[in-house]
Amino acid sequence: xxxITPVEPMDVEKRTIHNQKEEIIEREALDEPQKEAExxxxxxxxKNQITVRGVIASIFVGTIYTIIIMKLSLxxxxxxxxxxxxxxxxxxxxxxxxxxxxxxxxxxxxxxxxENTLIQTCAVACYSIAVGGGFGSYLLALNKKTxxxxxxxxxxxxxxxxxxxxxxxxxxxxxxxxxxxxxxxIPLRKILIIDYKLxxxxxxxxxxxxxxxxxxxxxxxxxxxxxxTKMFSLSFLWGFFQWFYSGQGQCGFSQFPTFGLQAQRQTxxxxxSLTYVGTGMICPHIVNLSMLLGSVLSWGIMWPLIRKQKxxxxxxxxxxxxxxxxxxxxxxxxxxxxxxDGLYNFIKITGMTLSSMYVKFKERKIRSGESxxxxxxxxxxxxxxxxxxxxxxxxxxxxxxxxxxxxAIAIPSIFPALKWYYVVVAYIFAPSLAFCNAYGAGLTDxxxxxxxxxxxxxxxxxxxxxxxxxxxxxxxxxxxxSVIAVSCILMxxxxxxxxTFTSPRAMFLSQAVGTAIGCxxxxxCFYLFYxxxxxxxxxxxxxxxxxxxYRNMAVLGVEGFSALPKHCLHLCYGFFALAVGxxxxxxxSPARIGKWMPVPMAMALPFLVGAYVxxxxxxxxLVVFVWHKLNSAKAELIVPAVASGMICGEGLWILPAxxxxxxxxxxxxxxxxxxxxx
Numbered sequence: 001x002x003x004i005t006p007v008e009p010m011d012v013e014k015r016t017i018h019n020q021k022e023e024i025i026e027r028e029a030l031d032e033p034q035k036e037a038e039x040x041x042x043x044x045x046x047k048n049q050i051t052v053r054g055v056i057a058s059i060f061v062g063t064i065y066t067i068i069i070m071k072l073s074l075x076x077x078x079x080x081x082x083x084x085x086x087x088x089x090x091x092x093x094x095x096x097x098x099x100x101x102x103x104x105x106x107x108x109x110x111x112x113x114x115e116n117t118l119i120q121t122c123a124v125a126c127y128s129i130a131v132g133g134g135f136g137s138y139l140l141a142l143n144k145k146t147x148x149x150x151x152x153x154x155x156x157x158x159x160x161x162x163x164x165x166x167x168x169x170x171x172x173x174x175x176x177x178x179x180x181x182x183x184x185x186i187p188l189r190k191i192l193i194i195d196y197k198l199x200x201x202x203x204x205x206x207x208x209x210x211x212x213x214x215x216x217x218x219x220x221x222x223x224x225x226x227x228x229t230k231m232f233s234l235s236f237l238w239g240f241f242q243w244f245y246s247g248q249g250q251c252g253f254s255q256f257p258t259f260g261l262q263a264q265r266q267t268x269x270x271x272x273s274l275t276y277v278g279t280g281m282i283c284p285h286i287v288n289l290s291m292l293l294g295s296v297l298s299w300g301i302m303w304p305l306i307r308k309q310k311x312x313x314x315x316x317x318x319x320x321x322x323x324x325x326x327x328x329x330x331x332x333x334x335x336x337x338x339x340x341d342g343l344y345n346f347i348k349i350t351g352m353t354l355s356s357m358y359v360k361f362k363e364r365k366i367r368s369g370e371s372x373x374x375x376x377x378x379x380x381x382x383x384x385x386x387x388x389x390x391x392x393x394x395x396x397x398x399x400x401x402x403x404x405x406x407x408a409i410a411i412p413s414i415f416p417a418l419k420w421y422y423v424v425v426a427y428i429f430a431p432s433l434a435f436c437n438a439y440g441a442g443l444t445d446x447x448x449x450x451x452x453x454x455x456x457x458x459x460x461x462x463x464x465x466x467x468x469x470x471x472x473x474x475x476x477x478x479x480x481x482s483v484i485a486v487s488c489i490l491m492x493x494x495x496x497x498x499x500t501f502t503s504p505r506a507m508f509l510s511q512a513v514g515t516a517i518g519c520x521x522x523x524x525c526f527y528l529f530y531x532x533x534x535x536x537x538x539x540x541x542x543x544x545x546x547x548x549x550y551r552n553m554a555v556l557g558v559e560g561f562s563a564l565p566k567h568c569l570h571l572c573y574g575f576f577a578l579a580v581g582x583x584x585x586x587x588x589s590p591a592r593i594g595k596w597m598p599v600p601m602a603m604a605l606p607f608l609v610g611a612y613v614x615x616x617x618x619x620x621x622l623v624v625f626v627w628h629k630l631n632s633a634k635a636e637l638i639v640p641a642v643a644s645g646m647i648c649g650e651g652l653w654i655l656p657a658x659x660x661x662x663x664x665x666x667x668x669x670x671x672x673x674x675x676x677x678x
Contacts, residue, residue: 046503049114055513057093058119061086062126062514063521068651069127070525071275073136074535076613077546077605080282083124083206083492085644090119091213092225113214117502118510120206121493125514129522132449132485133174138457138474139165140547141554145536150551151323156558157551161470165530169414170523176403176410177479178515180427181486182508183399184434186391189494189504194383196356198442203492207499224641231642235274235649242272243657247670254541257673258615264673266299267610276613278646280620281639286595287602288617294603295611303330313566323552327538328565331552334604336572338549340579341600342451348587349440349448356443386498391505400431407479415475417468422460426480433480434487441488442495449488453481454553461557469558474550486515529654532661538608545608 065082072078094115098108133139140146147162163169185192192198213221246252253272257264280288306329310316318325404427408420433452441447454477461473490511497507529535535542561569579600586597606614620643627635 046506046509049112049118049503049506050509051109051115053094053097053109054115054119055122057090057097058122058126058510058514059517059521060093061089061119061123062517063525064089064648064652065123065127066130066518066521066525067654068275068647069130070135070522070529071651071654072279073130073546074140074529074533074542074544076276076609077136077544078279078283078613079131080279081202082127082282082644082647083120083202083496084209084640085282085647086123086127087116087120087206087210087213088224088228088641088644089648090123091116091210091221092228094119095225111214113210113500114502114506116210116213117207117497117500118506120210120496121507122510122514122517124489124493125511126518126521128486128489129174129178129515129518130525132482133170133178133518133522133526134474134478134481134550135522135526136544137546138453138477138550139170139173140536140544141474141551142471143536143547146544146547146551149323149327149536149538149548150555156466156555157470158467161468163415163471165527167523167527170526171519172410173414173475173478174519174523175516176407176414177482178486178519179512180400180403180407181434181483182490182512182515183396183403184431184483184487185438185491186396186508187393188435188438189391189491190387192438192442192491193494193498194386196439196442198439198495200442200492200495203495204499207496210496210500220637223638227638228641228645228648231274231278231645232649233645235278235646236653237649238272238274239650239653239657243653243660243667245669245671246667247672248666249670251670251672252667253671255673261673261675266304267612268295268299268615269612270615270619271612273616273650274646275650276616277620277623278643278650280617281624281643281646283617283620285621285625286597287599288614288621290598290600290602291606291614292611292618293598295606295614297603298330298333298607299611302333324565327548329568329571330608331548332556332564332568333571333575334607335549335553335556336574336576337579337600337604337607339454340576341583341604342448342454344580344583346448346451346455348583349443350436352443353436353439357439383498386494386504388503391508400427411475411479415471417464417472418460418475418479419472422463422472422476423479426456426476427483430480430483434484437484438488438491442491447485447488449481449485452484453477456480457550457553458557461554466558470551470554473554473557477550528658528662532658543609545605549608 065086069079069082072080094111098111101108134141142163143165144162147157150157152159193200242253246254255264256269256272258270259268263269303326306313307320307326310325314325314328320326322328323331404424407427408423411418411423412420437448437452456479457473457477460476461469463469464472490508493507493511494504496502497504529542533542534540536544536547538548556564564572582597582600586594588594589597624635624639627639
């Protein structure tokens with residue numbers, strides 16, 4: 001029988017302190033040179049924080065995530081926040097690089113959190129062009145296929161109001177609209193980051209993670225790297241394996257009738273996509289459940305019932321993909337949900353922003369004479385590093401005005417329908433809108449750039465008129481959204497740099513380099529998808545649902561409600577009110593009730609795409625839920641790495657799959673499921 005000797009609490013405390021002291025002494029003895037080098041690196045000027053290997057790693061990571069984001073944009077329209085994932089992959093790439101260099105006997109410069117931050121910033125700026133460049137929305141909405149889907153006979157969609165994607169004009173357009181956002185909020189970075197102390201949750205999370213990677217917690221980092229590597233390999237091999245059975249048409253594991261053939265016809269099935277499962281693991285549970293609710297409402301109830309009204313609500317002779325037939329309801333009802341949710345949040349965030357700014361202004365006046373000695377030492381250090389190498393004030397107005405003039409000349413040459421004076425007016429109002437958006441994102445982590453872009457789309461389309469309003473509205477939406485989105489992303493990255501002691505100058509340059517890379521890489525990736533796959537086919541894998549939604553938003557701005565099929569307007573009113581009502585209840589009810597209210601924007605996504613994406617993402621949520629029940633601490637640590645590996649692995653398989661498709665190499669097997677004959 002084991003005898004347990006009681007121990008006094010003081011003895012436990014003494015032993016714990018003694019053990020901790022021994023660990024600290026040993027660690028300091030081993031790592032003192034590294035710690036001194038780290039301090040010196042923190043004090044180095046911004047030029048020394050930028051390295052050649054960092055730029056190469058940024059191009060590699062940015063290209064991978066551009067391919068992943070492009071696939072997500074062209075299939076579901078969902079673009080999860082991958083900042084943390086990009087920081088993790090950057091860490092893995094450079095650590096692998098340094099190990100290989102050391103093995104061949106070469107000296108490698110130590111990998112710091114500053115370099116990690118700059119790689120992450122550059123990579124995020126690169127793939128953000130794929131997110132905000134409109135390849136799955138307003139830019140693709142300009143092509144002929146989407147123009148034909150919207151109905152060429154309508155007054156707001158006149159003949160010839162389309163522009164086919166070409167690499168040359170896409171690169172020129174993106175360069176004209178993407179760089180100017182970098183200069184919009186530079187003079188206000190100190191106010192947003194230091195004076196107002198906005199949290200920018202995504203930027204803060206990335207900064208904390210990067211600091212964790214470069215701390216003493218090697219065991220934690222190794223677990224994350226191991227989890228990422230395993231799932232990356234498995235996901236890539238799974239994508240390769242699935243390809244053999246995908247054949248032509250509706251073939252392969254992506255068409256597996258999980259719940260039966262009848263359910264599959266209503267898009268209720270699991271398509272074995274690890275990309276969507278990984279995305280579901282990253283997205284909050286309520287987003288995934290909202291998508292499932294939207295799937296049940298649309299594909300489970302509404303579309304079967306509306307289909308039965310053929311001959312009454314819409315002509316029986318019309319095909320279902322006509323905007324005057326079932327597709328009209330599939331497009332305009334989610335538009336109503338998106339507009340209701342966007343308008344409510346726009347007003348809410350604007351109100352919160354103005355209210356918070358007023359409170360902060362009053363606090364600054366009250367505390368203007370107080371000493372700063374009450375601030376934490378770490379905060380003071382971060383503030384000092386952030387301010388020390390400031391960006392010259394003259395750069396912002398000079399850069400903004402110069403690029404605005406260039407855009408006012410270049411954009412009308414690409415889109416003659418969008419006159420130069422519309423461009424000038426947009427750039428006059430853009431900085432104030434960008435500040436409101438960045439402030440709101442700092443409070444809530446919600447980037448409202450798309451909602452500003454939609455407002456611009458409606459206004460420009462209505463002002464230009466029926467002949468050229470659609471093209472002008474779509475091009476103008478990208479112009480407005482880009483300035484607001486890029487400036488917000490830069491502020492989020494400045495928050496990351498503030499936490500990791502990274503120079504703002506180096507971060508600004510890194511963001512500019514990433515934007516330049518993205519303006520070239522994103523159109524090339526899109527063109528690869530566009531030529532290799534049937535992009536925009538409503539019955540195919542790459543449905544690009546937001547392209548037809550944006551096109552019809554522009555048509556709606558030109559025509560008004562006459563573009564809607566019978567009873568569609570009443571349904572739109574109802575779902576607009578539903579979106580507003582859900583948000584009101586969520587904000588006014590207790591937290592225990594509000595947290596279960598669905599997200600209208602997430603509900604709208606499956607209306608056009610299908611239910612299978614929601615099922616994939618809910619499986620991702622289920623995995624996270626079970627993992628937390630079994631081992632919450634491990635799940636908190638490993639889930640982001642595992643999810644990133646799943647997304648990256650299958651996403652990277654798209655590159656060889658595209659090359660095979662362009663080379664006319666077809667999968668050897670078509671796995672299909674049919675009804676058995678009695």
